[in-house]
Amino acid sequence: MPAKNITVHTGDLPDGLSFGASVAVDTETLGLNPHRDRLCLVQLSAGDGTAHLVQIAKGATTAPNLKSLLQNPKVLKIFHFARFDVAVLEQNLGAKTTPIYCTKIASKLARTYTDRHGLKDLTAELLGIELSKQQQSSDWAAKKLSDQQLAYAASDVLHLHALKQHLDYMLAREGREDLARACFDFLPKRARLDLVGFPDVDIFSH
Numbered sequence: 203m204p205a206k207n208i209t210v211h212t213g214d215l216p217d218g219l220s221f222g223a224s225v226a227v228d229t230e231t232l233g234l235n236p237h238r239d240r241l242c243l244v245q246l247s248a249g250d251g252t253a254h255l256v257q258i259a260k261g262a263t264t265a266p267n268l269k270s271l272l273q274n275p276k277v278l279k280i281f282h283f284a285r286f287d288v289a290v291l292e293q294n295l296g297a298k299t300t301p302i303y304c305t306k307i308a309s310k311l312a313r314t315y316t317d318r319h320g321l322k323d324l325t326a327e328l329l330g331i332e333l334s335k336q337q338q339s340s341d342w343a344a345k346k347l348s349d350q351q352l353a354y355a356a357s358d359v360l361h362l363h364a365l366k367q368h369l370d371y372m373l374a375r376e377g378r379e380d381l382a383r384a385c386f387d388f389l390p391k392r393a394r395l396d397l398v399g400f401p402d403v404d405i406f407s408h
Contacts, residue, residue, distance in 0.1 A: 207252045208356045210347070215256060215267040221248040224278040224303075225271065226362035229287045230342040230355055236286070236397060241294035242342035244268060245355045249363025253356035258294065260343065265295055272297040280362045282306050282321045284386075289393035302386050305365045311382050312372035325361050328368040333357050 226247045233239030244256045244265075256268055271277060272291060281287050284304035291297045309319040316323075325331045340351055347355075373379045395405065 207360075208352050209252070209254050210352065211254060211256045213257070213259060213262060214265040215246075215254065215271065217267060219254070219267070221246060221271070221277065223276070224249070224280055224363065224366075226280045226359040227272070227287065227299075228281065228355070228358040229290050231290055232341075232343055234286070236289045236293045240343075241290050243347075243355055244291070245359045246271075247356070247359040247362070249360075251360065253359055255347075255352065255355055257347075263295065269295055269297045272299045275300060278303055280305065280366055282324075282358070282362060282365075284389050285392055285396065288389055289396045292390075292393060293397055298390060300390060302389050303366060304386060304389060305362055305369060307385050307389075308366070308369040308373060308382055311378045311385070312369055312376055321358065321361075324365055329361055329364055331361060333361075 226245075226249060228245045229241055230243040230245070231239045231241055240260060241258050244258065245253055246256070247253045256265065258265065272279060272295075278301050279299055280303045282304065283306045284299075284302050288299045288302065291299055305321070305324060306319050309324055313319065322333045322335055325333050334354065334357070342351070344351075370379075373382050395401075395403075
């Protein structure tokens, strides 16, 4: 049986489920090409030690409760590498996610003393927690996910609120809060550029 702090839902979030003012979000797909590789799982956490995992079936294009949450302007969505997740959620569910906070971008702006900005690196340094990435490459389209897959998927969202708190302090200390916010606000447009064919183009270059 999966851990008690992990709840799996099929197709959508249940009616009436609230995550409060901010929710950590992550996705699992069959690969890293949003045009080819479909969305299989969406993970969410309120930062309270519990995780809700939504399995998305092949061919599914709607998840009304999930989409409503992603588009709710009063709920901050916390991602790690939001650029990919936001694109995948728009491509598969038509969700235009906002507002957004990305711990990877925050890390790159605040932790300029390192080039290690992966989630595993962040949780190890800032929280003293070692994450296992053993299940990162596995079949997320399986009808029944293993306990190991569920634990891995949940771990990707359980710590994002705590990471945000540490990174916010570092951004404020370095005077880069406004710059981070501007980057977060641009993320839906960056994801859209990926979807329409500009994944590797710096549109600001000469």
